[in-house]
Amino acid sequence: MKLQIEQPTHLVDISRLPLAEIEDTPEGGLRLGAMTTNSQVAADPRVRARYPVLAQAILSGASGQLRNKATTAGNLLQRTRCAYFYDTTKPCNKREPGAGCAAIGGIYANTAIFGASEACVATHPSDMAVALSALDAKIETESGAGEARVLAMDGFHRLPGDTPHIETELRPAEMITAVVLPPPPPGGQIYRKARERASYAFAIGSVAVAGGKVALGAVAHKPWRAEAAELALEQGASPAEAMAAELKGARPDGHNDFKLKLMTRLGAACLTTTGAGDDQ
Amino acid sequence: MSSVKDWAAPTPISENRSGLIGKGVDRYEGRLKVTGSAPFAYEVEAPSPPAYGVLIASPIAKGLVASADISAAQAAPGVRLVWTPHNVPAQGERGAKINPRSQRGANPALAARIEHFGQHVGFVVADTLENAKAAAALVRFEYAAEPADLIFEDNFAKADQPEGEEDVRVGDFEAAFAGAPVRLDETYVSPLQNHAQMEPCATTAWWDGDNVTVHTSIQMVKGGQHTLAETLMIPSTQVRLLTRYIGGGFGGKGQSYDDLTLAALAARELGQPVKVAYTRQQMFQATIHRPAVHMRVRLGAQADGRLDAFALEAVTHCRREAPFTEHAANFARSLYAAPNRLTGHRLVKLDIPAAGAMRAPGEASGMLSLECAMDELAEQLGLDPIELRLRNEPDTDPETGKPFSTRQLVRCMTEGAQRFGWDRRNPKPGQVRDGRWLVGLGMAAAIRGNFLLPAKAGVRIDADGTITLRQGMTDIGTGTYTILAQITAETLGVPLAQVKVELGDSDFPPAPGSGGQFGAATAGSAAFAAGMNLRKALAELATGDPNSPLYGDDPELVTFGGGNIAVDNRAEPLERLVVRAAPEGVYVEGSITPAADARDYSQHTYGAHFAEVGVDPDTGEVRLRRMFGVFAAGRILNAKTAMSQITGGMIWGVGTALHEYNEVDPRYGSFIAQDLAGYHVPAHADIVDLSAMFLDEVDDKANPMGIKGVGELGIAGAGAAIANAVYNACGARIRDYPLTPEKVLAALP
């Protein structure tokens, strides 16, 4: 809003809705209210004990001050960090549908290697969302009319296609009420993030592993569930082979080619640490 | 004119009787700043309610503003005025002077000819910032764009010798290099960097009849005052410029920008105070930056490491209409011995924002090259990098043969090596691991010139004993207020609490401002001279006053200490003397000029950096583990502010090596990073264990106090120590800064 990218005529204050609780679910998981803060979730003893991948992912993001204010729903819905998105003198389909995409042919390198389109090559910047993807979280929503829905984390964010301005499956006048974590999967968990400085920087590539589930960050318009890697692991592949299988589907653009080597190594290192490649 | 010989005599500063010189006293204005009560330029309260100005930037890099439709903006709520190149009031032409004694020429805003992306083409003033911003979005421009040269590397063929400069040659470099048994020929690239000061450029301006008062954020008081006078085409006596607190300058605020010009113009037009501040994006696109530099280093050595041939040739860039050379080779002229030498610069003119001075201009970029080349040569020779430097330590300035004023480079290296544990370095890269991290050590030397400029200061004592130092100097966050208070208190033998310091006002005796690490020496020497003159005036006052216990004494024998004026054991408090003998107070001025023979000496500050880094072989991420520096920079005035300056410089060096860069989009001429989320400088987590020490030193050729600058030395060479440590950790020699994960990963096996 400060940069006049969004100029809403009305703002609705949702900060006092009673959505700031973390509750146990009957299934043995956790329900994170939409307004829980990043700091609160990362510090919750249940999250730390049972979902370390989530605590690690949140703590690797932003800064202490930002995490104190950032909420579970807000972090999921944060906009891309594509440099051209923020420079309103440049064409950007996400800002202005049909205007064109300055990132294509540009020099911004933190772009997608999976699922990019002719219309948009931006990546989703959230760390938390990558962990939620590996954890198979569910998103609970409610519409203005009171209709409740449950969406799978993996399908919540969209690939850009030719409508990069529509980033999620959320409908107009629908809001997130909670994120539900299923019981923790068996097996190790880890989140690792590569970035250009030790803190307060967005990922240039990240990996979340929860048991046999793998999600990658900063490689696509959404948290990228590494299904090919998961399948390869199930079939007995080594960590390096599993990552190679996943990255076969990557389409680097010349500026972001480094992400191939980065994701191969980082992914393999994470899978080795959690033992995800071992016989389970 | 004085001679440096005069400066060797004992002074109140060298005697340091109350021990204030060197003491790590807290910042004079620290409490005001941490409590948020120091008014920065934008926050200064105007005499009547102000209007708010917003600048509109060009989206093209080169061409003309063909037309501008301001009707919608003019009709928007709260709007007071809308200016474009077509209706902005008359201003002095760029560089023009009507006052012959002006230090600088006019700097007009809102030109129709566009010379870089982000140049301001429109200006809107409204009753609130929000209304101004909303109206600014309604101005419709049409442009006639022209082809522009935007990318440095694409325009190397157009590189030229900077005007008025020649390469410096000693001996026959080419022949010596060709004949040297061991040779190195490598090119190093330092990136374009932005100053990214915390406080953006900002001005509050108002008029009183024909006189304008401006509070602005600028490093040079006179420069800003004269520029504005020339731009407004009025005598500089009608411009009062104040700059009391500055949230960082780093060279980027050595000149004024459109906020100053347009705030003053609009305040005149509206008869109302006007405030204008740059946005963060405008700070990137519409101020100056440190240009990128390509540096070719050639070293020819004997097998024992002695250099026969040395060359450093730097190619850099500037804005087409604003010549500026990043003198990245100059430092090397005084660093290592070699009988055959070549240094020089080439300049590429581009249509991007202007290049300009940024903390340690020259050294900060330049040392990234030679200090890595020395590391590479040491490895080729099988020598320790410190040993190679010791073997090339000159007795006199290697280019000019002049004696050094002081030079403790060798001690900086040997002392640092011992304290850091340099002997634990394994010269073979890639041998040390800590968990998944590859660990390595690196070092580099530091050198930065020392300067003294002409300056004045005024000091008065009032009947209550308060001593007030006044100077048209600036404190850009470095500690100038504090050291001037220390110098004044020590000179006059009074407690610190009795001294007030007032800076940043064009009505005060002029000082050149903050830059080139000359501030403390220059402003401080003038303050010291003023203090000495006040001593003399008070001594004469006391010895001539029949009611003084000092009556009839020789003024030469008068001493100052503990707040008293005394001869032997006859004494009285200063305020008793003043209230009785000069109840209206005593005011004197003092000045400093460089000594006539100052240039007979090669005068520099020196240091050595030691760094330990970890490299993550999975990601190519580099993390600093610890860093230590040893520096020799003359007498240290304040242990705390000097340490902050030197470690601050080192931290910037870490950022230069690992994080900090900007790039120009080849299609638009805009910088890719335009905010502090995208433009990375080190965060706290990047600087875990970093410290420094100063060697004892007094440079009696530098100025009467024997001090030198510390503001820029810390950054010189720091990044090279990191790059050398990265090589030692993982065997990847990256000559293109910064060493981002992307580049390191590509270089890893």
Ligand SMILES: Cc1cc2nc3c(=O)[nH]c(=O)nc-3n(C[C@H](O)[C@H](O)[C@H](O)COP(=O)(O)OP(=O)(O)OC[C@H]3O[C@@H](n4cnc5c(N)ncnc54)[C@H](O)[C@@H]3O)c2cc1C
């Ligand atoms: C400089 C910087 C660095 C950062 N670094 C990182 C990082 O490294 N990693 C990372 O993961 N994140 C990072 N962030 C993101 C940060 O952690 C916040 O999550 C993000 O800025 C969103 O802020 P917020 O959570 O307060 O959401 P808001 O700003 O309040 O909301 C974001 C959007 O979501 C909408 N929204 C909020 N709640 C709901 C709801 N319940 N239902 C429907 N819509 C809703 C809002 O209307 C808005 O459109 C960074 C942010 C900044 C500014």
Ligand code: SF4
């Ligand atoms: S990549 Fe997407 S966000 Fe970036 S400029 Fe293109 S359309 Fe806009």
